[in-house]
Amino acid sequence: MKTIDVVVSPVGATRVETNGFTGDQCRQASAFLEQALGLAQNERLKADFYKTEVRDQQQARQSS
Amino acid sequence: MSHVVQIKTQVRDAAAVRAGCSRLGLDAPVEGEVKLFSETVNGLAVRLKDWRYPVVFDLTTGESKFDNYQGRWGRQGRLDEFLQAYAVEKTKIEARRKGYSVAEHRLADGSIKVSLTVGGAS
Numbered sequence: 001m002k003t004i005d006v007v008v009s010p011v012g013a014t015r016v017e018t019n020g021f022t023g024d025q026c027r028q029a030s031a032f033l034e035q036a037l038g039l040a041q042n043e044r045l046k047a048d049f050y051k052t053e054v055r056d057q058q059q060a061r062q063s064s
Numbered sequence: 065m066s067h068v069v070q071i072k073t074q075v076r077d078a079a080a081v082r083a084g085c086s087r088l089g090l091d092a093p094v095e096g097e098v099k100l101f102s103e104t105v106n107g108l109a110v111r112l113k114d115w116r117y118p119v120v121f122d123l124t125t126g127e128s129k130f131d132n133y134q135g136r137w138g139r140q141g142r143l144d145e146f147l148q149a150y151a152v153e154k155t156k157i158e159a160r161r162k163g164y165s166v167a168e169h170r171l172a173d174g175s176i177k178v179s180l181t182v183g184g185a186s
Contacts, residue, residue: 002182004164006155010174012147014071014155026067029182036158037151038074038126045067 004030006037014038073151074126081108081121083153084146088113093121100131112142119143152176 002020009015014037018026034040075081081093091111098109100117107129109118115138119130132138152168155178159166164180171177 004180004182006151006178006180007171008073008148008151008155008176008178010148011144012073012151014073014151015068016071017068018066021066030067030069032162033155033158034069034071036077036154037071038076039072041070041072043067043069 002029004033006033073147075121075128075147075150076123076126077154077157078108078123080150080154080157081110083157084149085110087149087153088146090146094118100129101133101137102131103129105129110146112138112146114138115142119146148176152178155180 002025003018005017005019007015007017016030016033016037018030021029078093078095085091085093090113093108093110095108097104097106098118098120100120105120107120107122109120111118115130115132117131117137119128121128128143130138130143132140132143156166156168159178159180164182167179167181169177169179
């Protein structure tokens with residue numbers, strides 16, 4: 001399941017976290033929120049970013 | 065893949081400001097010229113609870129102007145509370161526009177989590 005979690009702190013700062021996307025979809029999926037909410041300050045890639053990328057590449061090689 | 069982005073909230077959407085006011089039980093925001101203690105500013109004015117002067121948002125720049133006399137004419141916590149309400153309502157407006165389902169939960173530390181399910185019905 002693809003989800004986007006937005007956690008708004010008691011002082012109004014926001015953290016946007018994507019889950020379950022493949023490839024570069026997560027950035028595309030959350031861009032509308034990041035633009036709507038304000039100024040993006042930093043981005044951190046989660047561990048499964050790398051795992052998913054490797055698996056996608058292997059699948060691409062097998063299917064080609 | 066997944067990623068996490070930290071965002072500094074900027075107030076740029078009048079509809080979300082209205083929704084934030086409604087959420088906190090505040091009067092509806094008023095657009096126009098507002099006199100603070102020592103200056104007159106233009107924008108969308110929100111009257112926070114127990115604040116002597118309103119907070120005025122410039123929706124073009126996302127900046128806010130206010131004079132709370134370093135907390136003596138209004139606690140910073142009230143403004144923080146409004147920014148939280150605004151960000152939550154703005155997230156919900158944008159999610160519904162995309163047709164995503166939305167669920168909201170309050171966390172133990174006072175944060176509010178809005179979960180969007182991509183592809184779900186609103």
